[in-house]
Amino acid sequence: MAEIGIFFGTDSGTTRLMAKKMAKILGDVAAKPLNVNRISVEDMLAYDALILGTPTYGEGLLPSQTTGVKDGSWEEFLPQLCAHDLSGKVIALYGLGDQNKYGHRFANGMFELYSALKQAGATIVGDWPTEGYEFSESRAVVDGKFIGLVIDHGNQPLVTDERVAGWLEQVKSELLAVHA
Numbered sequence: 001m002a003e004i005g006i007f008f009g010t011d012s013g014t015t016r017l018m019a020k021k022m023a024k025i026l027g028d029v030a031a032k033p034l035n036v037n038r039i040s041v042e043d044m045l046a047y048d049a050l051i052l053g054t055p056t057y058g059e060g061l062l063p064s065q066t067t068g069v070k071d072g073s074w075e076e077f078l079p080q081l082c083a084h085d086l087s088g089k090v091i092a093l094y095g096l097g098d099q100n101k102y103g104h105r106f107a108n109g110m111f112e113l114y115s116a117l118k119q120a121g122a123t124i125v126g127d128w129p130t131e132g133y134e135f136s137e138s139r140a141v142v143d144g145k146f147i148g149l150v151i152d153h154g155n156q157p158l159v160t161d162e163r164v165a166g167w168l169e170q171v172k173s174e175l176l177a178v179h180a
């Protein structure tokens, strides 16, 4: 089994596309990315190192049936996951958002993952500088940094690949160190 599990929620597919990019860069150490609405909690718990991605929908929320994802998404999956003790899990987060249209709640959804996972005992790695983004407010900023990689592929497509590669370079060793 691969060492790093990659899971995402999505509505229009961009977060899936990013997961695929990451899997390609990571190669053999990463499993095939899967949508959280197609897996069981046990499928995710099989990994101690995880990359989890989410877009933001609604009023700064996680994707869900309520925000229009027919089969459900993070909002439905997260409580099931966090009913488990996640201590020992090392998790890197990435979030998709739109800083032009939603600069007052930019990538807020990623914070929902962060706070629930942390409360369940997970170690979160992979914070990311806020330089290069323009927004007025984001719950995803903690202690002056994003709590994971933020990608605004709609407004800044030209820097996406560089951001993804730079972030993976940073988190790969932290994720692989989980069994060291």
Ligand SMILES: Cc1cc2nc3c(=O)[nH]c(=O)nc-3n(C[C@H](O)[C@H](O)[C@H](O)COP(=O)(O)O)c2cc1C
Binding pocket: 009, 010, 011, 012, 013, 014, 015, 016, 055, 056, 057, 058, 059, 060, 061, 096, 097, 098, 099, 102, 105, 106, 107, 108, 153, 154
């Ligand atoms: C109805 C709607 C609400 C959104 N709300 C937010 C938001 O509050 N904050 C944000 O940063 N982006 C918001 N976005 C932007 C999406 O998060 C962004 O387009 C993302 O790339 C979509 O990812 P997906 O293609 O994986 O579904 C919203 C988009 C839509 C269509």
